[in-house]
Amino acid sequence: MNAPAVVLIGPMGVGKSTVGELLAHRLGTVFRDTDHDIVEIAGKPISEIFLDDGEQQFRALERQAVRAALAEHRGVLALGGGAVLAAETRELLAGAPVVYLDMDVAEAVKRVGLDAPRPLLMMNPRKQWRELMDERRPLYTEVARAVVSTEKRTPDEVADEILDVLELKQK
Known part of the structure; x- marks a missing residue:
């Protein structure tokens, strides 16, 4: 199967981009983030996009970006926090080296902040984050080959564990 070397999934603020850049560097490859692809498109x-066009339009763009990235990209790939909501995306991830980066709500609030421009967390961020995770956690674990906690760990420690659990060699 042609697939990225690593696909990182998990909630907003968990460190997918930071850890993804580190992993790409260590593996001698490139990093790609489907959220950046959506902004470009x-x-x-x-x-x-959420405010002007609505979540439904955003999710359509997201499915398109994920489909293209999974087909084309061979490096380290990070998906947006809600990408796993689409059954099509979960099917495309079957068999791919997917790592779910996990953290709890207290850590999420610290990292994401309460004033960050996150459209799905505009009102009562703690409550909404918990609700999002109640919906998404089973989907993250369904498609993940490995679950790696980012709690109280540096991005380097998280990257080390990912390389270890996926049995990948650094360049």
């Missing part, structure tokens, strides 16, 4: 930030 739409020509505006994700928060504006």
Whole structure:
């Protein structure tokens, strides 16, 4: 199967981009983030896509970006926090080296912050984050080959564990 070397999934703020960049460097490959692809396709930030066009349009763009990235990219790939909501995406991830980066709500609030431009967390971020995770956690674990906690760990420690659990060699 042609697939990225590593696919990182998990909630917003968990460190997919930071850890993904580190992993790509260590593996001698490139990093790609489907959220960045969506911004390029739409020509505006994700928060504006949500406000101007709605979540449904954003999710359509997200499915398109994920499908393209999984078909084309061979490096380290990070998916947006809600990408796993689409059954099509979960099917495309079957058999891929998917790692679910996990953290609890207290850590999420610290990392994401309460004033960050996150469209799905505009009201009562703690409560909404818990609700999002109640919905998404089973989907993350369904498609993940490994679950790696980012709690109280540096990005380097998280990257080390991912390399270890996927049995990947650094370049």
